Amino acid sequence: KGAAQDDDGSKVDISLEDCLLDMNLSLSTVNPIARGIVHRLDRGTSGCICLAKSNEAHLKLIASFFLRRVTKKYLALVPSPSSSSFQEEGTIDALVGGKPATSKYRVVSTFHGDESSSQGVTMLEVETLTGRKHQVRVHCSEIGLPIIFDPLYSSFQPPVPASRRKTKKDLQRNKKRKAENDNAEDRDKSSLPKP
Numbered sequence: 001k002g003a004a005q006d007d008d009g010s011k012v013d014i015s016l017e018d019c020l021l022d023m024n025l026s027l028s029t030v031n032p033i034a035r036g037i038v039h040r041l042d043r044g045t046s047g048c049i050c051l052a053k054s055n056e057a058h059l060k061l062i063a064s065f066f067l068r069r070v071t072k073k074y075l076a077l078v079p080s081p082s083s084s085s086f087q088e089e090g091t092i093d094a095l096v097g098g099k100p101a102t103s104k105y106r107v108v109s110t111f112h113g114d115e116s117s118s119q120g121v122t123m124l125e126v127e128t129l130t131g132r133k134h135q136v137r138v139h140c141s142e143i144g145l146p147i148i149f150d151p152l153y154s155s156f157q158p159p160v161p162a163s164r165r166k167t168k169k170d171l172q173r174n175k176k177r178k179a180e181n182d183n184a185e186d187r188d189k190s191s192l193p194k195p
Contacts, residue, residue, distance in 0.1 A: 016049070027051065028058035039065060042134060047074070065131070073127045074136050078145035080110050080120040092139040096132035103128050103139045121148065 017035050020027060027036025030052070034040075038050040038061045050070075052058035064070050089106035104127045112120040122145070126136045137153050140146055146154035 020051070026053050028053065028055045030055050030058040030062070038062060039131065042137070045074075068129065071127065072131070073125055075108065076124045076126055076136060076140055077148045078122050078124055078140055079148065080112075080122045081145060082119070090143075092142055094139060094142045096130075096135050096138045099130075099132060101128075101130045101132045101135050101139070103130075103135060105139075105143075 015034075017027070017037060020036065025036075029035055031037065036051045036053065036058070038052055038058060041047050041049055050061055052061055089104070092103045092105065094101060105124050108123040108125050110120055110122045124140065124145070126139065128135050132138075134152070137147055137150055141150075141153040148154060
């Protein structure tokens with residue numbers, strides 16, 4: 001689901017399925033609850049999603065996912081491991097939602113902050129061998145490296161380099177500027193002729 005705007009400008013929650021049907025695209029009816037959708041992505045996750053226009057294609061795609069002929073890999077930014085015993089690649093077997101789940105991971109790269117930051121950021125490639133809701137998020141957290149900014153499984157905030165840190169004075173100045181801009185916009189709108 002994503003945010004779209006209603007005629008009055010208010011935000012509405014619309015599903016991918018509804019959006020595609022509104023565009024008059026034919027979608028498989030194999031799963032009447034989520035027409036055409038072969039698999040899903042967690043909200044806030046970017047990536048490719050597989051859709052089926054016909055029932056025949058949908059069944060073949062479902063079989064490919066079920067028989068694990070489809071490889072699903074994700075990139076995740078996590079805090080750099082602090083332990084020297086951390087393995088650069090490995091397998092995670094841990095329950096997700098009470099069900100067994102398996103993922104493979106490997107370190108793609110590590111980004112080190114400036115001398116004032118105590119911890120860097122690591123990019124992991126995570127391949128899910130099972131398909132559980134929040135699997136990548138849970139498994140990264142399970143190995144002690146929760147995905148940065150994940151609202152459910154992480155409290156980690158990456159360090160801000162000293163050159164980019166905002167002082168209290170900077171924040172107050174920005175707040176004042178925003179208020180001035182908002183007031184100017186209100187004045188401009190009020191001077192427009194009414195329809």
